[in-house]
Amino acid sequence: MASVFIAWFLTSDASAKNHIRVILPIVVCWFIWLARNRERFQGGRWEVNGIIRDVDNFIDQLGKANRLRRSQFRGDADCEWLRLVRGHPRRRSPCAIAWNKPPCGKLKLNSDASVIQGKATGGGLLRDYQGKLIFAFYKEFGDQGVLEAECMALLVGLQLCHQRGVVPSLVEVDSKALVQLVVSGAVAKWPLCNNLRKVRCLLEGFSAAIYHVFREANVPADRLAAVGLMGSQVFDQGHQLPAIVRSAILLDSWGVPGVRWFSEDV
Known part of the structure; x- marks a missing residue:
């Protein structure tokens, strides 16, 4: 699995630590771990489509919370999650x-x-x-x-x-x-x-x-x-x-x- 993630990451020129190609493997691994624990300790059933939905919902929530930035999708302008970017954050300064x-x-x-x-x-x-x-x-x-x-x-x-x-x-x-x-x-x-x-x-x-x-x-x-x-x-x-x-x-x-x-x- 590690080799799959690394190969996918290297297909982009982006190298920022908060790029979507860095974040997504972490999120995927997290929900795989949760699914594994549900199956082992709670009698749940491992469902690939369920993990995909969980990952998609998590990224969607990041967008609604305005935690996604356009720079995180550099080199991936065709990514459907780019629509979740609301714009640049604003900083207020007194004068x-x-x-x-x-x-x-x-x-x-x-x-x-x-x-x-x-x-x-x-x-x-x-x-x-x-x-x-x-x-x-x-x-x-x-x-x-x-x-x-x-x-x-x-x-x-x-x-x-x-x-x-x-x-x-x-x-x-x-x-x-x-x-x-x-x-x-x-x-x-x-x-x-x-x-x-x-x-x-x-x-x-x-x-x-x-x-x-x-x-x-x-x-x-x-x-x-x-x-x-x-x-x-x-x-x-x-x-x-x-x-x-x-x-x-x-x-x-x-x-x-x-x-x-x-x-x-x-």
Whole structure:
């Protein structure tokens, strides 16, 4: 039997210790040993087909447990067990992400939106190079999709800047899709297309750049959008804001980062 296994193994160029041609003989021997013990000590009957089924079921369970890797089938792409490979395992790594203050003398606008049970709300804030609040806002948008609400929250923030005569140099949102739509000049469905046009016009008038950031760098706007206030409100002083938003602004001004977990192939 050993010579059969060795000859079968040598028909492949693979030599990894966890290759299927190394694992399978071990599994086969194990189930042969179990069958032999059942026959000798439990009065069971030795059945070749039963051993084959046991081996097949065992490999199938390895696949369901995500314990099989594509590298284990190198040189055996026609093996039917290859279908059990679910893909590469993923490893999660933490990364510190913080809100970056704008350059000295510049202002930065952050906005975000929240849609809960069909109710869309938005919020945002304008801060200076020290992280000091210039103003903040909250607004209900009614029945809107996520992207539409994100765009409306951004538009409200830009309109408030225009009304108050302040010029943001930088604008940040955590919706990559919204940034791509604004920057690309793509045409969307109404009413999103109309709001996008207004956003682009205001950004051009301010000579402001818009960027996508991760939510960890947009925490005060994220919390303000989801805080659950009523109607529309504008805040000129930090003490007017809910405590959960004030604390996030303070942490940003201190440069305290949040932690984001990234997944990567192992």
